[in-house]
Amino acid sequence: MENKIVKIASEFCYVKTIEGDILPCKARGLFKKKGYRPLVGDRVNFKKISADQGVIEEIMPRKNELQRPYVANIDQVVVVIAAKAPDPNYKLLDRILVLSYFNKAKSLICVNKLDLDNNKGLEIQDKYKSIGYDCVALSVKDKTGLSNLREKLSDKTSVLAGTSGVGKSSIINAIEPGFSLKTDEVSKKTGRGKHTTRQVTLFELGENTYVADTPGFSKLNFKGIDYQELDRSFPEIKEYSAMCKFNDCLHDKEPGCEVKEKIGSEIYEDRYNNYLEFLNELKKGAAYHG
Numbered sequence: 001m002e003n004k005i006v007k008i009a010s011e012f013c014y015v016k017t018i019e020g021d022i023l024p025c026k027a028r029g030l031f032k033k034k035g036y037r038p039l040v041g042d043r044v045n046f047k048k049i050s051a052d053q054g055v056i057e058e059i060m061p062r063k064n065e066l067q068r069p070y071v072a073n074i075d076q077v078v079v080v081i082a083a084k085a086p087d088p089n090y091k092l093l094d095r096i097l098v099l100s101y102f103n104k105a106k107s108l109i110c111v112n113k114l115d116l117d118n119n120k121g122l123e124i125q126d127k128y129k130s131i132g133y134d135c136v137a138l139s140v141k142d143k144t145g146l147s148n149l150r151e152k153l154s155d156k157t158s159v160l161a162g163t164s165g166v167g168k169s170s171i172i173n174a175i176e177p178g179f180s181l182k183t184d185e186v187s188k189k190t191g192r193g194k195h196t197t198r199q200v201t202l203f204e205l206g207e208n209t210y211v212a213d214t215p216g217f218s219k220l221n222f223k224g225i226d227y228q229e230l231d232r233s234f235p236e237i238k239e240y241s242a243m244c245k246f247n248d249c250l251h252d253k254e255p256g257c258e259v260k261e262k263i264g265s266e267i268y269e270d271r272y273n274n275y276l277e278f279l280n281e282l283k284k285g286a287a288y289h290g
């Protein structure tokens, strides 16, 4: 057990304390001076200055720090994708998988809205399961698959990520109706969600089990990832990379590349294409930053 910041709003960090209550705390000026700001998810030590207020005295070292949403100490990223409405965005899914790998967080793929296209939903699940990812498929509307997901959230701090409108807030509401997070219709005009969720809050689902809802997004930057290590975050590419002729093979234009041999059989072509696109993006970034 530990003291954990579950929400930050207007100057106050709301700390879930070991004793089990939520205490609003101010962060010492010290942190601001050092440019070291508390984040939702931080494990902290605090001092009580009155019955209902505290001051944060220490922030424990972070396991990781995600940028979108800006949270710390995440064990698991739950990437939510809808079978339909909005149509699956595989490139964003693959991008989030890469980011969670390099942030040392576990990935769980959650396919929602099975009620709208059961076959498509199961197809997505089968594809990513065959690559080696942990997956759950569910429908908030039909209330199927929810207990499965709940089990996989247990004893971890997870964030739900994914495009606007895929049903992240709906999923949390379905698991824990008491939270009543705001959800909204997918826009009929654009077929996209409307970015209903704005703030980051950690919700407590049970002992040592937290989940954060996040606003949907469609852009995420890679930062601080070495392009030569990108292939490690694609399990199926990593598997064959040891057999490439050159051990620094980037699986792009090199001769004797075993990864390229496997495209269309052991490796999905669209996954490989996303790998190449991310690789080029990272190379450009590397050149740009010197």
Ligand SMILES: Nc1nc2c(ncn2[C@@H]2O[C@H](COP(=O)(O)OP(=O)(O)OP(=O)(O)O)[C@@H](O)[C@H]2O)c(=O)[nH]1
Binding pocket: 112, 113, 114, 115, 116, 138, 139, 140, 141, 142, 162, 163, 164, 165, 166, 167, 168, 169, 170, 171, 182, 183, 184, 185, 186, 193, 194, 195, 196, 197, 214, 215, 216, 217
């Ligand atoms: N048919 C169907 N609709 C669903 C399901 N789950 C959620 N929805 C609907 O999808 C819409 C968007 O859901 P939200 O939970 O607001 O989506 P979100 O991912 O939180 O979106 P942002 O907060 O904008 O990122 C709402 O109208 C939900 O009722 C489902 O399993 N089936």
Ligand SMILES: [Mg+2]
Binding pocket: 168, 169, 170, 182, 183, 196, 197, 213, 214, 215, 216
């Ligand atoms: Mg939402």
Ligand SMILES: [Zn+2]
Binding pocket: 241, 244, 245, 249, 250, 251, 252, 254, 256, 257, 258, 259, 260
């Ligand atoms: Zn190769």
